[in-house]
Amino acid sequence: MIARYSALALFLLVVVITAAVSGSFAAGEWYVTLVKPEWTPPDWAFGPLWSAFYVLSAAAMWRVWITVHHSRNGSLIWWLLQLLLVLIWSWLFFGLNRIGWSMMELFLLLGVCVYCIKVFSRASGLAAGLMLPGLLWLICLWCWNITVWMNNGGSFGLSFD
Numbered sequence: 502m503i504a505r506y507s508a509l510a511l512f513l514l515v516v517v518i519t520a521a522v523s524g525s526f527a528a529g530e531w532y533v534t535l536v537k538p539e540w541t542p543p544d545w546a547f548g549p550l551w552s553a554f555y556v557l558s559a560a561a562m563w564r565v566w567i568t569v570h571h572s573r574n575g576s577l578i579w580w581l582l583q584l585l586l587v588l589i590w591s592w593l594f595f596g597l598n599r600i601g602w603s604m605m606e607l608f609l610l611l612g613v614c615v616y617c618i619k620v621f622s623r624a625s626g627l628a629a630g631l632m633l634p635g636l637l638w639l640i641c642l643w644c645w646n647i648t649v650w651m652n653n654g655g656s657f658g659l660s661f662d
Contacts, residue, residue, distance in 0.1 A: 509563040513531040516555035517569050519584045523551070526595035535600075541645065560584070561621055561631035570624035579617045586610040594646070604646045613659060623641040 518524065522599035528544075542570060558580070565576045612638050622629035 505567055508566050509559070511591040512566070513556070514654055515584065516559045517582075519588060520551065520555050523588050523591040526591045526597055531598050532595070535618065535649055538648040538652065550638055553637050554587075557631045561625075561628040564628035564631065565621050565624045568624045572620060572623045576617070576620045576624065578620045579613065579620055583613045583617055585611065586613055600646065600650045600653060604643070604650050607639070607643045607646055611636070611643060614639055 562577065563579045565573050570576075586606065586609060588608050590603050593599045593606055614632065618629045618632045618636065621632060
């Protein structure tokens with residue numbers, strides 16, 4: 502029983518670390534000057550949306566892990582890659598202010614998330630289902646990123662440093 506829940510604690514710790522590092526790339530003055538779409542979520546909503554993404558993602562990985570399915574190690578690798586890509590998106594968008602590159606990277610992240618869902622579904626339908634809200638969030642974020650990119654010149658070299 503302890504081993505079962507220690508795995509959940511470990512997955513939650515991984516997402517907390519990921520969230521902390523991602524959050525260190527804070528929106529600066531350049532972000533305020535961006536022309537954002539009218540449907541941009543309020544600033545306060547990003548924290549809860551990302552938190553839900555992380556928690557559901559950790560719960561999904563845990564559900565796969567406790568099945569002891571032969572695909573769980575591969576699932577773990579895809580899950581970790583997804584978290585790494587979230588970090589890279591934050592770094593590109595907020596750290597380097599590269600809106601175009603972050604948009605392209607987010608497309609890659611979407612593909613990895615879809616593949617994660619496919620791999621997770623082999624071990625647990627519930628795990629795959631837990632990933633769906635995160636996929637929806639990433640799709641919305643990608644549409645938002647594209648719109649911000651287009652509203653602000655649509656250049657891959659665009660930087661507001």
